[in-house]
Amino acid sequence: MADKATIRPVAWADYPAIQALLRQARWPQRSLAGWDWVWQQNPARQALLAQHEATESDTVTAPLGWVIVNEGDGDKPIVGYLGNIQQQFYLHDPTPGPTNATGWHTLATCTSYYVDPAWRAKSIGLMRPFFLQKGISAAFSTTANAHSATVYELYKAQALHDPGYRQTVLWLGDETRLCRKGLRKSLLPLLGATLLERCRPLIAQIAKPLGYALRLLRPLLGATPPRLAYGGDVKLCAITEVDSRFDSLWQKMIARPGLWLDRRAATWRWRLQDPDQQGQLALYAAINQQNQLDGYLVLARYTCKTNLQPRAYLLDFVLDPTLPTNMGAATSAALLHAAVADCRQHSLVVLEAQRFSHASDLFRYPHGGYLRSMAQTHTSSHYLRLLKPAGNATTGLQAATSHGWSITAIEGDFWYGLTAFGQEVSPSVAPLEMRSGD
Known part of the structure; x- marks a missing residue:
């Protein structure tokens, strides 16, 4: 050379x-x-x-x-x-x-x-x-x-x-798929790949009641958001619904001292049109009875066949900084429950948040997720x-x-x-x- x-x-x-x-x-x-x-x-x-x-x-x-x-x-x-x-x-x-x-x-x-x-x-x-x-x-x-x-x-x-830069937060998503993958992994050494493939329908049937039981036990096991009553509505937003309400929330954000990434409505519309992530991105907004934003989150769904389990990545999490404590906690919980439900709907095993500082809104209130330290080689x-x-x-x-x-x-x-x-x-x-x- x-x-x-x-x-x-x-x-x-x-x-x-x-x-x-x-x-x-x-x-x-x-x-x-x-x-x-x-x-x-x-x-x-x-x-x-x-x-x-x-x-x-x-x-x-x-x-x-x-x-x-x-x-x-x-x-x-x-x-x-x-x-x-x-x-x-x-x-x-x-x-x-x-x-x-x-x-x-x-x-x-x-x-x-x-x-x-x-x-x-x-x-x-x-x-x-x-x-x-x-x-x-x-x-x-x-x-x-x-x-x-x-x-x-x-x-x-x-x-x-x-x-937060050396931690990841996990919430359980599709419990049935998690059980199915766990059964397959456990049975592979015993049955071998060929026989395991033949048993796929049976494993799927066994995983259903196990997944349902795991869903019932989630509040005891952790890795699930807290259950709090939210008086508004959490909805999946289309790009056309990213409007002036996001600009109003942005103005409340920058009223606080700090360095804030541009989250104006026009910038969000640009982000959500990423051509390499079409169908993967989802924005959930918490809308109160006055039709204003109490907060929102953005996630990305990943189902490609890698060594990782199918999952969703939490990309952003924003709450109205002027909300009273009880309203802020309820809004946070409602948004996270919507994200977990999205994972279940799309057969994603976990919802994962990484690279979130402890100063971010995700950590303002109890999130109910499982906090795991990242290995040094992956940090x-x-x-x-x-x-x-x-x-x-x-x-x-x-x-x-x-x-x-x-x-x-x-x-x-x-x-x-x-x-x-x-x-x-x-x-x-x-x-x-x-x-x-x-």
Whole structure:
């Protein structure tokens, strides 16, 4: 191998080579329509590009990411990739004086950081342009692992410490399917694969009463939301129903000091139209008798055949911060029960929440879930580096991100990586014209 490589920004025409690289790593891949959704339709990136056009300033850019290009011989033109996704946040900074940073800030999160093993010596340099990019207030990652942590620390990114980042919360979903899978796993060593397959109908019949019994015992076993009376209605929302009520709740959110990811109605409509997750995403809203939102959650259903049990991932969980304690607890419980019922309806074994900080609304009230510590090898650490926003107003951002940042799974790149969960996504999902540049 010729040890000659260069690092440059991603071009739209790099799509096939990047997909081949991620396929080599057995990582999730997006369709070309998914690329268009992540970058061309991304409201945060559109805002950055509009700012660049309005000011004609070289200090505002919005790269898709960076690649390591093999300049020597070989059949792999791209041997490393780091995606770059822009997200808009609103900072309510209570700090008085000239360092106050209240207002909109663009943060960048990296995604799909992978370098071919034969070129790992170049991996440190691939992270450099991510932390040196202009026009953003901070760069961060919510999916750093034990292998990449050293690279983030080399570039002076600070680890964000919250017990929630090393935990996952589980609720039981479809009890019958769980029993069926448990029976099959227990009987496999005794019967063998061939005989076990013949016994599939019998196992399914045995699992039904076991699943029903498990459902009755769930309040005693845990892993189920508390039962509290909610006076409103919890409904599954279509995209057209994501309306001004979400904007009203957003205004209540940002009235509190903190750093808040953009959750306005228009941004949610964009998120829910992710072409690589059609049929997988669900938004449940708690609507009170005044037809206003008391809260909502978003989940993603995953039924693909991997070594994981079919499950739903809780991606976001928002409650009206002005609700009285009893109403907040009832709203939280009602939303979680709706999510568990969705799992049962779609034959998903568990509902899982990970990467939720303990400052998030999920932990404001008893959630009834089973709290499990993640193995160190599977833990995703959170790293952030402030990049001196305009006026060097870093004090408010530093305070907001160091203590009590209400992170859920939609901050960072967890959402964007949940496509086919490691399976190949065909570019033919929604073919788009290849662009020569961006």
